[in-house]
Amino acid sequence: MRSSFSLHLFVFLTPGLFHVARLVILLVAALLSTSATAQSGPGAKTLRVAYVEFPPITYQTDDGAPAGSFIELTRKVAVEAGYKPEFVYLPLSRTYLYLSNGRIDVWPGVTEVPRLVDDVLESWVSPLAVQLSAWYREGTPALDHFDLLQGKRVIVIGGYTYGGLLAWLEQNGGIRVTEAPNHRSAVDMLKRKRGDYLLDYRQPVQEILTEPSDSVIRESEVRTRNAAWIFSLAHPRAALLRDDFDDAYLRLVEKGEVPPVREITGGYVIPGFPEELR
Structure with a gap:
């Protein structure tokens, strides 16, 4: 339609104005093209x-x-x-x-x-899916019921909220919460008996269980x-x-x-x- 309009317009233009009109139309087309490019860039x-x-x-x-x-x-x-x-x-x-x-x-x-x-x-x-687990040392009872955390020391990862679970643990007077700066430090704390259980996600912990001494670490599923x-x-x-x-x-x-x-x-x-x- 734009070409048809241009053709009819040129018919009624004097030769001197022909090039001016053509320049205007090309300029408008360029502006429209630039605008479209800006929107889809x-x-x-x-x-x-x-x-x-x-x-x-x-x-x-x-x-x-x-x-x-x-x-x-x-x-x-x-x-x-x-x-x-x-x-x-x-x-x-x-x-x-x-x-x-x-x-x-x-x-x-x-x-x-x-x-x-x-x-x-x-x-x-x-x-x-993401699995939250309770990690513990060999010889410690597996966590098969959440009530077993009562009276225990629980290691958590700094900055994690565990979907609101951290606040619940901190408000529970029967559970002592200890914070670790990262996953590796948390596992090392557990091995040094600075906690009874570590609450941490399966994927990050499995990624770092590479040291020979890590073989004493066991896992119980808590939540998916x-x-x-x-x-x-x-x-x-x-x-x-x-x-x-x-x-x-x-x-x-x-x-x-x-x-x-x-x-x-x-x-x-x-x-x-x-x-x-x-």
């Missing part, structure tokens, strides 16, 4: 993605790069959905804060975080949680972002490029686990 659909230290699922390499199985999955799904992920390494507490105030758009994390319940949308797709993409409700397109990610994941499943969709269940919970945190 790589910066327009950049997503700020928070990630925390949770090896081998999400972590920062020695040279400061994001890495881990969930990082690679997030990158693949984001690109399939038409977004450019910009990864931001944060402590867990700041991740929660930035999700609440909108300074980040999405976090590849876990579902049902009490602190975030009014501030986020969770993807319908859950690509993997679902991993998902957690979107900030402060983002004006949060619901659309979630749909884009879910749809992209399903397309990648059809291509055989990501694991099949998991069936979401309540997961395992150890007997005696606090009812209000289930």
